[in-house]
Amino acid sequence: MAQPGYDAMADLYAATFPHPFLTPLEEHAVAAFADTVRDRHADGPVVDVGCGLGQVTAFLAKRGLASIGIDPSEQMLARATREFPHLDFVRGDATLEQLGVDLPIAGILARFSLIHIPPEDIPDVLRCWASRTSAGTPVLVACQISSHAGQVEQFDHKVAPAWRWHPDRLAAALSGAGFDEVWRAVSQPDDHHRFAEVHMLATRR
Numbered sequence: 001m002a003q004p005g006y007d008a009m010a011d012l013y014a015a016t017f018p019h020p021f022l023t024p025l026e027e028h029a030v031a032a033f034a035d036t037v038r039d040r041h042a043d044g045p046v047v048d049v050g051c052g053l054g055q056v057t058a059f060l061a062k063r064g065l066a067s068i069g070i071d072p073s074e075q076m077l078a079r080a081t082r083e084f085p086h087l088d089f090v091r092g093d094a095t096l097e098q099l100g101v102d103l104p105i106a107g108i109l110a111r112f113s114l115i116h117i118p119p120e121d122i123p124d125v126l127r128c129w130a131s132r133t134s135a136g137t138p139v140l141v142a143c144q145i146s147s148h149a150g151q152v153e154q155f156d157h158k159v160a161p162a163w164r165w166h167p168d169r170l171a172a173a174l175s176g177a178g179f180d181e182v183w184r185a186v187s188q189p190d191d192h193h194r195f196a197e198v199h200m201l202a203t204r205r
């Protein structure tokens with residue numbers, strides 16, 4: 001579960017990304033997810049998978065949701081806990097095995113964190129999510145987009161090994177684990193983004 005890259009880069013990462021969202025679209029996508037969760041009135045917190053510095057966990061809490069951040073990097077979590085002492089953060093990974101099995105989960109968000117998991121392991125991770133959620137539970141996944149239709153490709157991320165997914169491939173992986181795509185928001189590369197990016201909302205079947 002070690003994340004040596006993020007442990008070593010936590011301070012630089014925080015200095016480089018002082019705000020959780022680089023574009024209004026990112027913020028609106030997360031806000032739309034939060035509103036979808038809130039409108040269902042389901043029990044349990046939203047889990048922010050790969051929460052990093054905890055800024056999005058805090059954004060969700062500000063929108064009235066109980067939220068928990070989970071991340072394998074001790075140093076990213078140390079900063080998150082320092083910045084947001086009133087929120088819950090857990091050291092763990094995307095399988096959610098480190099969260100109590102009896103904890104109901106109202107929603108799952110994973111922004112630019114599943115990119116660090118080898119693609120062959122993603123189906124298992126998503127099956128873990130399915131086993132922890134009930135029908136209708138929303139999940140939001142964000143990642144850099146592969147330029148090749150239907151493909152996953154590794155890219156030279158500065159902190160840790162990473163893969164970018166074509167949205168159709170991501171939707172297929174989610175579907176295979178029991179989550180149906182509801183919408184996707186795609187942004188094109190610009191001066192601050194080398195790659196196109198997708199935020200995809202899906203719900204548990």
Ligand SMILES: C[S@@+](CC[C@H](N)C(=O)[O-])C[C@H]1O[C@@H](n2cnc3c(N)ncnc32)[C@H](O)[C@@H]1O
Binds near residue numbers: 052095
């Ligand atoms: C690019 S940062 C994104 C942080 C945050 N989600 C955001 O949107 O600002 C990627 C995060 O994913 C975490 N991560 C890496 N491998 C992971 C895994 N297997 N499970 C969960 N999180 C992981 C890293 O420690 C890091 O904090």
